[in-house]
Amino acid sequence: MKFANAQEVISYLYSLPHLHPKNDLSFIKKVLAELGNPQDKVKTIHITGTNGKGSTSYYLSNLLKKAGQKTGLFVSPYVYRFNERIQLNNQDISDDDLVKAANIVQAACDRLEKFSLVTFEYEVAIAFVYFAQKKCDYAVIEVGIGGEHDKTNVITPEVSVITTIGLDHEKIIGPTIQDIAREKSGIIKNHRSVVLGNVPQNVLLILLEKAKAENASVYQLGKDFDVSVAKEINYDDPNHSLTFKLRPKVEAFDIAVAFKAFSLLKLNLSTAEIEQAINQTTIPGRYQILQKKPLIILDGAHNIQAMTNLLNVVHAIAKQKQGHVYALVTMMKDKDLEQVFDLFDKQDQVLLTTLSYPRVAKENDFPIDVQRRYNYEGNYQTGFTELKKKLNDNDILLVTGSFYLVSAILNWKGKK
Numbered sequence: 001m002k003f004a005n006a007q008e009v010i011s012y013l014y015s016l017p018h019l020h021p022k023n024d025l026s027f028i029k030k031v032l033a034e035l036g037n038p039q040d041k042v043k044t045i046h047i048t049g050t051n052g053k054g055s056t057s058y059y060l061s062n063l064l065k066k067a068g069q070k071t072g073l074f075v076s077p078y079v080y081r082f083n084e085r086i087q088l089n090n091q092d093i094s095d096d097d098l099v100k101a102a103n104i105v106q107a108a109c110d111r112l113e114k115f116s117l118v119t120f121e122y123e124v125a126i127a128f129v130y131f132a133q134k135k136c137d138y139a140v141i142e143v144g145i146g147g148e149h150d151k152t153n154v155i156t157p158e159v160s161v162i163t164t165i166g167l168d169h170e171k172i173i174g175p176t177i178q179d180i181a182r183e184k185s186g187i188i189k190n191h192r193s194v195v196l197g198n199v200p201q202n203v204l205l206i207l208l209e210k211a212k213a214e215n216a217s218v219y220q221l222g223k224d225f226d227v228s229v230a231k232e233i234n235y236d237d238p239n240h241s242l243t244f245k246l247r248p249k250v251e252a253f254d255i256a257v258a259f260k261a262f263s264l265l266k267l268n269l270s271t272a273e274i275e276q277a278i279n280q281t282t283i284p285g286r287y288q289i290l291q292k293k294p295l296i297i298l299d300g301a302h303n304i305q306a307m308t309n310l311l312n313v314v315h316a317i318a319k320q321k322q323g324h325v326y327a328l329v330t331m332m333k334d335k336d337l338e339q340v341f342d343l344f345d346k347q348d349q350v351l352l353t354t355l356s357y358p359r360v361a362k363e364n365d366f367p368i369d370v371q372r373r374y375n376y377e378g379n380y381q382t383g384f385t386e387l388k389k390k391l392n393d394n395d396i397l398l399v400t401g402s403f404y405l406v407s408a409i410l411n412w413k414g415k416k
Contacts, residue, residue: 001106001110002103002106003099003102003103003106004099005095005099006082006083006095006098006099008099009098009099009102010082012102013119013122013123014119016116016117016118016119016122017116017118017119018118018119018120019118020118023149024149025149025151025153025154027115027117027118027121028117028121028124028125028151028154029154030112030115031105031108031109031112031115031117031121031125032125032128032154034108034111034112035104035105035108035125035128035129038128038129038131038132038133039128039132039154039155040155040156041131041132042072042128042131042132042135042136042137042138042139043136043137043138043139043157043158044138044139044140044141044155044156044157044158045060045138045139045140045141045157045158045159045160045161045261045265046141046143046152046153046155046157046159046160046161046187047060047140047141047142047143047160047161047163048142048143048146048147048150048160048161048162048163048184048187049161049162049163049164049165049184049197050163050164050165050166050180050184050303050305050306051163051164051166051250051301051303051305051306051309052163052164052197052250052253052254052257053142053143053161053163054075054076054142054283054286055251055254055283055286056161056163056197056254056257056258056261057073057075057140057142057258058073058075058281058282058283059254059255059258059259059277059278059281060140060161060258060261060262061073061087061090061140062090062277062278062280062281063258063259063262063269063274063277063278064137064138064140064262064265064267065089065090065277066269066273066274066276066277067262067267067268067269067273069137069138069267070088070089070134070135070136070137070138071088071089071090071136071137071138071139071140072086072087072088072127072130072131072134072136072138072139072140073086073087073088073090073139073140074086074087074124074127074131074139074140074141074142074152075087075142076123076142076144077300077403077404077407078284078407079284079285079300079403079406079407079410080284080407080410080411083095083098084284085123085127086098086123086126086127086130088130088131088134088136093130097130097133098126098130100133101126101129101130101133102122102126104129105117105122105125105126105129108125118151120144120151121151124151124152124154127139127141138158138265141155141157143184143187146180146183146184146186147162147183147184147185147186147187148182148183148184148185148186148187149183149186150186150187153186153187156189156192157187157189157192158192158193158264158265159192159193159194159195159261159264159265160187160188160189160192160193160194160195160216161194161195161197161257161258161261162184162185162187162188162194162195162196162197162199162207163197163198163253163254163257164197164198164199164200164253164305165177165180165181165184165199165200165203166180166200166303166304166305177200177202177203178202178203178206180203181203181206181207182206182210184207185206185207185210185211188207188210188211188214188216189214189216190214190215190216191214191215191216192214192216193216193217193218193219193264194207194211194216194217194218194219195219195220195221195257195260195261195264196218196219196220196221196257197221197253197254197256197257198221198222198253199220199221219260219264221253221256221257221260224237224260225237225256225260226256227252227253227255227256228252229246229249229252231246232244232245232246233245233246233247233251233252233255235255235256235259237260237263239263240259240263240271240274242259242271242274242275243275244275244278244279245279247287248287248309248310248313249309249312249313250306250309250310250313251286251287255278258278259274259278284410285298285299285300285403285406285407285410286299286300287299287310287313288406288410290399290409290410290413293393294323294391294392294393294394294395294396294397295317295321295395295396295397296388296396296397296398296399297314297396297397297398297399298398298399298400298406298409298410299398299399299400299406300400300402300403300405300406301400301401302331302332302401302402302403303336303340304336304339304340304343307340307343307400307401308343310398310400311343311344311345314396314398315345317396318395318396321394321395321396322394323392323393323394323395323396324347324348324349324392324395324396325344325345325347325348325349325395325396325398326348326349326350326351326387326390326391326395326396326397326398327344327348327349327350327351327387327397327398327399327400328351328353328380328383328384328387328397328398328399328400328405328409329341329350329351329352329353329399329400329401329405330352330353330354330355330360330361330380330401330402330404330405331360331361331401331402332359332360332361332402333359333360333361333362333365334359337361337365337366337367337370338367338369338370340401341366341367341370341373341374349387349390350373350374351374351375351376351377351383351386351387352366352370352371352374352375352376352377353376353377353378353379353380353383353405354378354380355380355402355404355405355408357404360402360404362378363376363378380405380408380409381412384397384399384409384413
């Protein structure tokens with residue numbers, strides 16, 4: 001089989017199964033070996049975490065690019081188009097390069113008879129082939145789900161990063177937060193540094209024990225480096241004192257973790273260049289402001305931890321402006337729906353919606369109590385328009401619960 005264009009590649013990827021019967025790395029390792037192990041030809045930084053791993057990946061890749069490094073970036077999900085998943089120096093992979101890399105991967109699969117990859121494995125293989133072809137100096141690799149069994153966990157990174165740990169994907173890597181921590185600790189590698197972000201105390205020991213077993217140096221937020229938020233973001237460690245433009249507190253943690261990981265690579269950047277690289281970073285679909293007055297915010301928060309952080313920020317802004325919060329929300333039906341909706345204030349005006357995507361919750365997938373509490377509009381464009389009409393200048397419209405919804409609104413209303 002040979003792909004003729006990018007749409008053929010993308011259609012084929014989405015026709016593949018999502019999971020193997022056996023949750024291990026044997027399939028991806030076999031195809032990478034057939035490809036000459038391209039993942040070993042590029043220096044990597046590996047990033048996991050329940051929340052913040054995407055933002056951290058973007059901040060880190062911007063710092064590397066600023067330091068003159070040819071920088072690959074592998075992230076998920078995409079917001080505007082599939083090609084965002086694989087980037088080189090902040091540019092999405094071109095359709096031509098996507099087709100070339102996919103044909104190389106497919107030829108390797110064809111040589112391995114009766115052999116097929118799942119969607120994410122195929123994407124990982126394409127990314128590593130592309131980064132090796134382009135002779136990247138570094139590639140920032142964001143984990144898909146978890147860590148130890150994630151299909152990206154075929155690298156020996158220069159630095160590993162664990163941003164934070166909370167409840168998400170419990171059915172796959174849970175059920176407890178301790179199980180999730182053990183799974184994420186799987187990216188800590190022998191004699192390689194690990195940077196830990198805002199990790200809850202009840203699982204911190206699991207990560208520290210894994211690091212000790214691997215003889216990995218640990219750099220911990222709040223102990224080895226710190227960040228605070230006032231009128232701006234202030235970062236401090238024994239060698240650096242930096243100031244960044246104000247962003248939500250959760251973003252401040254991501255900035256701190258990204259910079260700490262970058263500093264361990266011993267690349268030269270002036271204080272001004274570091275601050276500029278961070279301040280100029282935009283992260284698609286994460287606290288993205290579509291309009292300033294009235295304020296419209298898009299954020300793909302889709303679990304308890306992310307939604308708690310987001311609503312803390314949004315409610316604080318609404319209180320300051322003496323305005324109301326309106327929210328257009330859908331979620332995947334396998335998420336903690338009831339607990340997430342309990343995070344909204346009673347006075348928030350929430351409108352439920354859906355998308356034509358199999359995993360997205362339809363009206364009857366929302367808990368009965370949530371259905372009773374909030375109205376439902378099956379067409380997200382109609383829902384968005386209805387809420388927008390209700391806004392006064394001091395009000396906030398929040399679009400959240402799923403990157404798919406954020407993506408749909410941005411592709412309809414926003415321009416890249």
